[in-house]
Amino acid sequence: MRKPIIAGNWKMHKTMEEAVDFTEKVKGLVPSNAQVDTVICAPFLFLDRLVKEVNGYNVKIGAQTMHYEEKGAFTGEVSPAALKGIGVSHVILGHSERRELYNETDDSVNKKVLSAFRYGMIPIVCVGESLEQWENGETNEHVGNQVKRALQGLTEEQVKCLVIAYEPIWAIGTGKSSTAEGADEVCGHIRQVIENNFSKEAADAVRIQYGGSVKPENIRDFISCPNIDGALVGGASLDPDSFLALLEASINE
C-alpha cells in the first residue's frame, strides 16, 4: 500500500509572521511519518525559516516552482541549488497557474523535473485539463501527454519516487471538485501511461494526488479511491485546524 502524501500549496498567501504561527500550531500535531507524508509548499521568502521551524517534526517544506538552471542571469528566479541548500525537499512543478500565467510549458516542466532530481528534491508534477477539454472528453489524452512529456528522460527509479498531482483546472479554487470516481479514473489512466512508458513497478509505486477544492469534508472520498494517494490542497491548507483535519482524514484505515 502506498503511503498518503498531503501537500498544502499556500500559493501567494500569508506573511512571515502568519507562516511561522501556522507551523508552530501544526508541527507537534501532525500524524506520524509512518502514516502520512506532510508537506507545506510556501512562498520562497518563508522557506528558510520554515525549514528551521519544522526541524525534527514530520513536516517537509516545499517550493511552488523553481528555475531549472543551477545559476545565471535569470532576474527574479530561484535556483534548485539555492532551494536544496536551505533544506527544501519538495517542489511543485507545472502547476496550472504557472502554466497559464507564467508561460510554463511541458518542455520547461520536464527540464525542471530533471533538475529537481539532480538536486535531490522530490517534484510534485501537476497535470490537469481545462473545462473545455473536460467537456469534449479530451481529459485522458491531454493529461496523458502532459505526464509523458514531464517525465521524459527520467529513470524508472526516479519515477517511483516522484509525486504527480492531477488537478482539473476547472476544480481549482472554484468549490467544484471532480467526482471521486472521475478523478480516480484519470489517475488510473496516468498509472497506465507510466506503465506503458516505464514499467508496472513504477506505475504501482508512483504516488498520485488529487487537487481541486479538496476539504476536510470531502478528502476521504478521494483518498479511499484505489488510484489516489493524497491531495494537493490550496485554500483548505491555509488554516491550521483544517490542515490537521485533512491529514487525519488521509490516514489509511
Ligand SMILES: O=C[C@H](O)COP(=O)(O)O
Ligand atoms: O495546488 C492546489 C490546487 O491548485 C487546488 O487549490 P484549491 O484547493 O484551493 O482548489
